[in-house]
Amino acid sequence: MTDDSGGRTTVTHRAIEEIKHKIAAGELAPGQRLPTERDLATELGLSRSSMREAIRALTVMGVLEARHGAGIYVTRLEPKDLLETFGVVAEISRGSSLVDLLQIRRILEPAATAIAAARIDEATLETVRSHLDRMAACERVEDIIAADLAFHQTIVGAAGNPALEAIVAGLSTRTFRARVWRGHRDAGALGRMRLEHERIYRALLARDPEAARAAASVHVSEVEDWLRSNIGEWD
C-alpha cells in the first residue's frame, strides 16, 4: 500500500491478522460474540478506527456478521459463508480466466456427480427428475436457467461435501450461466443440452459413478468448447 493512508492500511491488516489469529486458535469460536470494538482495540493496542475497518473487511469476507442491535458475531464459518468471495472471482473474470474457470468446473462437477451417484437417495433423485422435466417444459430462457441451476445444484449437493458445493456454486453463478445460455440457445444447442442432462440423470438412477462422471464431463466440455470458440464476444 503506497498512498497516504498506507500506514493506516497496514495497521488494519494487523488488526485483521489479530482477529483471524483469535479464531484460528479457537479463542473465538464460530457463532461467538466479538468483544466490543473498544475492548478489542485496547486489548490489541490498536486504534479503534483500524479495528472498525478490520471488522468491516472480515464482514465482507463472511468471517464476521453484524446482528441487528446485538453486536458483531463470528459466523458459523461454513463453506458457503467463507467461499462467497470465490463467486465474485467467477463473476468478475473475463477472457482466458473464464476458460480456466470452466476447466475447473469440468474437473469438479464430474467428480461431484460421480460421488453423488453412490450417495444420492430416492427423494433427491425425484427432485433431480423434477428439475429435468421443468427444463424440458419451459419456454423462457430465464426459467430454463433457473431449472438448469437447480438441477446441477441438487446433484452436487447430493455429493455431501459443502465445501465442494460452495466452490462449484461459485463457478456457476446465475449471471455466469445466463451469459452462457443466451449465447448458446441457437443451432440445436438446447436439444443437445437436454440430452446431456438426461444422460446424467440416467447414470445417477443406475447408481453408476463412472457413467455419471463421463456424462457430466461431456456436458461441461460442451460448454467449454463453445466458450473457447466465442471468447472474443466475451471480452
Place this chain on the structure above:
Amino acid sequence: MDKRGSVITETIDRLKTMIVAGEFTAGQRLPTERDLAARLGVSRSSLREAIRALTLLGVLEARQGDGTYVTSLAPHLLLDAVAMLVELSPAATVLDLLSVRRVLESAAAAQAAAHITDAQLAALAACLEEMRHDPQRGDGSVDEVVAADVRFHEIVTEAAGNAVLAALIGALSGRTLRARVWRGHADQGVFARSIGEHEAIYQALRDRDATRAAAVAGAHIAAVEAFFRDAPERVLPGAGSPPDGVGPPPGPRPGAA
C-alpha cells in the same frame, strides 16, 4: 449493524456489482471520491470505508497521489482472501476442503504430465532433494521442508497451464495447515512416506504418464486426509470438539449485550 455500517456494506455490494457488470474494468481508475459518492448517493466517508474493504479483498488498489484503481483482478489477488478463509475453517470443513484439493491436484497432475518441461522436471527433482533432509537428525529445518513441499506443488500446478486452477489449489492448501501436517509427520516419524509420495508424483510426470500422475497425486492428498481424520487435534488447534453441534445456537441473542 448500525445504520452507517449497513450503508457501507451496501456500497461495497454496489461497487462489486459495477465491476461485475463491466462498468469498471481491470486496471481502470475510479472516478474521484466526490463524484462517485454523489453518484452512489452516499457520504464520502462511507465510500472511503467501502473502498478500503475492497482494497483488502484485492479488488481495488490505491496508487500514490493518483487515486483508486481496479486491480488486475488476477486470480491470485482475489483468491488471497479465499486462502485466508481456508485457514479459519473448522475441522469438518478442512476435511471437505482437502477432498476438493484431492480432486483438483489429481486433475492438475494429469494435465501437467502432458505439458511439463524438462526445466520444470529438474526443479521438481531439486525440491525432492530439499525434502530428503531430515530435521529430526539435525539436518535442515521443518520450515525448509515445508517450503520445498509448497514449491513442489506449485511447479506441478503451474505445469498444468491453468492460472486459476493453480491459484485455487494454492488457496486451498493453506500454508499454516501444511506446516502443521509436516510437524505432525515429524512427530509420527512418517516423513519418509510423504517424501515417497512426492517421488511417485515426480516419476509419473517424468514418464509423462497422465493416469498414474493423477492416481499418485490423489493418493498423496488422501494420505493427508487420513492423517487429519484420525486425529484432527494433531493438525488443528481447537479441533478436539466433535464436528457437529459446535458453537452456540445461531440468531440474535438480545440478552447478550
